[in-house]
Amino acid sequence: MAAQQRFSDYGPCKTTMAEIASDCEMSVGNLYRHFKNKHAIMIACLTQQLQEKLDAGIAASAQREGLDALRAFLQTRLKIAHAQFAGTRHLFDLLSAIESRHRDVLLAYERKVIIAIATILQQASEQGFLQCSDTEQTAYDIHQATLRYNNPINLQNNPLDQLSVDLDRLIDLLYSGLRSR
Secondary structure, three states, rough: HHHHHHHHHHOOOOOOOOHHHHHOOOOOHHHHOOOOOOOHHHHHHHHHHHHHHHHHHHHHHHHOOOHHHHHHHHHHHHHHHHHHOOOOOHHHHHHHHHHHHHHHHHHHHHHHHHHHHHHHHHHHHHHEOOOOHHHHHHHHHHHOHHHHHOOOHHHOOOHHHHHHHHHHHHHHHHHHEOOOO
């Protein structure tokens, strides 16, 4: 958490292992025993944030059935992502470092999100709430359609209330095409 805050406030270029160690109240040597370098810490922080967002979305969807599970998944992820990125002062630097050096982490996470959406769609289909001949492709398409609501720069530059309303309208549009007839 201390490293996440340091990266958020100062960016990866201006963050040192010594500062992270100090923020964590440990020695630099001890920090190096756990992490090879600050990029490894950055990846650990990013992975933790993304997993927390995914887990919360899955938990929220488990509380609902049918297409309401998809709404719960998407809205919960939006709220968490907005909280994670809205106050990040050096967001562009952080994103540039991750995108250029660690794209594989982002792609692996994207795959997990698509699988989670496909699972929700499959369950809703089995329950008779929707018709979907290819849940994997539909999950991919929904993920692509909702990227605006997970893009850190967009999250930082727009109020949560407006994004939530916009996302609800998009979900309503998706539902009109997916509902069982």
